[in-house]
Amino acid sequence: MAFLQANIYSNVLEMEVSLNVILPQKTEKKIGTTTKGNLTxxxxxxxxxxxxxxxxxxxxxxxxxxxVTNLGLxxxxxSTDLGWYTDTRYGMNYWTFISEELPTICHELFPQLTTKREKTFAVGLSMGGYGxxxxGLAKPEKFGAVASLSGSVNLAERVDDLLxxxxxxxxxxxxGPLEHIQGSNNDPMYLLEQLVAEGKKAPAIFLCCGEEDFLLQGNKTMAKALSAQKIDHTFETGPGSHSWDFWDMWIQRVLEWLPLEK
Structure with missing residues (x-):
């Protein structure tokens, strides 16, 4: 594998943004891990x-x-600061950056990356799980699978969790006004309803949350809504709280779940 640290300029955010990138690289080591690489x-x-x-x-x-050493991924x-993957009311368009500009920049810099929906994934924890x-729900044509680890996925109905x-x-x-989140494009429940109403194909969805996590109930509610809408999804819980011990363990489970050629 190759590990790269990059600084890019975002025209959307009008600022420098940092990226860490892991890329498959073919290696043949006498000591250590031999890995496979791919150029396309x-x-x-x-x-x-x-x-x-x-x-x-x-x-x-x-x-x-x-x-991810031997996954070819x-x-x-x-870095998305505290922007909550949203075009904020204070004028920083983090949603436009993450959903539109960043993939374009990454394909310019790393042309070996796939352009296929079924091989493009989004995964995150907490705020990133929401993102x-x-x-996945707002751009289902771009993502084949998405995963949320301890995500704030039902924030419109659980404003107290935010506060x-x-x-x-x-x-x-x-x-903006918290009472306006529900039914807006920042509300995952609303995005789910819109996706179904428009007949779009949803990505595969994975939700997980620790049994001691304060966001567990919101994840249960989202899982129930996905079931009601007959959306392909996996919802799993296990011991743990809102912590890196949980996320380090469960990112391994997410990688097992992703539709990769293993």
Whole structure:
């Protein structure tokens, strides 16, 4: 594998953005791990961080590079600040960046990446779990599978979960009046309803959450809604809280679940 650290300029955000990137590279080692490489049509996973994290946190807090060693999978880990994968009310368009501009830039810089829906994935934890599910529901034509680890996937109905983390002014700077989240394009439940109403093909969806996590109930509600809409999904829980011990373990489960040629 190759591990790259990149700084790119976002025209959408009008600022420099950092990326960590893992790319398949053919290696033949006498000591260590021999890996396979590919120069074309490489599957790609956009791996999103949560609040308090940045482009480096998955690499520092988990063994993600080791976990993907023999999967032939490229991993894109962008820094998205505290933007909640949303075009914020304060004028920073993080949703447009993550859903439109970033994939375009990555395909320019790394032309070996696939352009096929069925080999393009979004995965994230907490805030990033929200972002990954939002990408899958709002851009189903671009993603074959998405996974949320401990995601805030039902935030419109569980505003108290948000307010337990940050004050009202913070959230309204991102989403606007909190009572307006429900039924908006920032509400995963609404995006699910729209996807079904428009007859679009949903990506495969994976949800997981720790049994001691304060976001567990919201994940259960989302899983129930996916079942009611007959959307292909997997929902699993296990011991753990909102912590890296849980996410380091469950990102391995996500990689097993992804539709990769193994």
């Amino acid at each position: 049509d490489v599957p790609v996973m956009y791996l999103l961080h949560g609040m308090g994290g940045n482009h480096s946190v998955w690499e520092r807090r988990t063994s993600i590079e080791r976990y 490229a991993v894109i880990m962008p 990954a599910l939002k990408l 337990a983390i940050r004050g009202k002014n913070f959230w309204e700077g991102i989403f």
